Amino acid sequence: MVESSSFAKQLAASAERLFKLIDRFAQARILVIGDLTLDEFLTGQVERISREAPVLILRHETTQQTPGGGANAVYNIAKLGAKVKVAGLVGKDAQGDALRNIFEAAGIDTCGILTDPHRPTVTKTRIAGHARQSVTQQIVRVDRKSDNLPDSDVQLQLAEHIRQQLETMDAVVCSDYGDGVFTPPAIEAALSHWRTIVDAQKDLSRYRGATLFTPNLPEAERAVGYAIKDFQTLARAGQDLLELTQAQHMIITRGEEGMSLFDRTGRVEYIPPFNRTEVFDVTGAGDTVVAALTLSLCADASFWEAAVLGNLAASIVVRKFGTATTTPDEMKAALQALLEAS
């Protein structure tokens, strides 16, 4: 399962530490600043073709709502047992209320979710239908979002809220999906913390000086402006990203290839994927990586140990359907299984 035997040896040697780190997740206090999204799934059974237009009529069966985008990072950290505060924006709408309720039920402090009256809660609604005996399939997706930035008073209020939390936090996570939370005041406030982990889709240089970045492969390629196609271009990209962001460490998550960790001395460490079979849905795996590695760092892990635990958590959620979360118990069971298999 774990291909490189030297990696397997390293893992076996660190096993005891890794179990201890997972046990310490519950002590961490994290502020997650995020572009919050509500994912909605509506399903129904196809009844007939409408007489108003040549379209299907579905009889509604279920509505499911789950945290998406930056809200998925928030949710993942909470399910890993840490104390989480969230800072972000929702609209003055039912979707915003739904997101707050989901968070509160998971014990997440939502005082930092501000209501922006001029922009809707970012919502992605999938409508799926099935006939009597057939599988359910998505028919259409409806997105609600604004292309405008929040008003400057909302931006400043959010930044002020972030600043007020910093002192009591062990780490700050920025989960930037490009939906308007990360304006210069919010970024500046986030970077005032000494340990800031950034998962941003673009414009990584806006977060210059953060502790660690976790771009995926396409994001890394876009940031450096060339294709990553072999070890040489990968190593160069890692160093170019460190130069661009002035970070201490960089992790490029590489989907089914696992991840690579870079430091400023030019060292590159490869962490192979822990699970390549039974992969059902990789959506949100990046959010899970950020969640588990942040909690690991707060538990005093090295960057390598944090990357390994991030990779371990991802290997669990890719087996689950939709944006998913995992728990410390599942992580320990997966680690045990991994050690026995290698």
Ligand SMILES: Nc1ncnc2c1ncn2[C@@H]1O[C@H](COP(=O)(O)OP(=O)(O)OP(=O)(O)O)[C@@H](O)[C@H]1O
């Ligand atoms: N097909 C796969 N097989 C095994 N592991 C995977 C697969 N895809 C992702 N992973 C695991 O998940 C981690 C993160 O995946 P990826 O690089 O796709 O992040 P991402 O694109 O940021 O995800 P998202 O934005 O959907 O949250 C990888 O480093 C790896 O550990």
Ligand SMILES: [Mg+2]
């Ligand atoms: Mg991602």
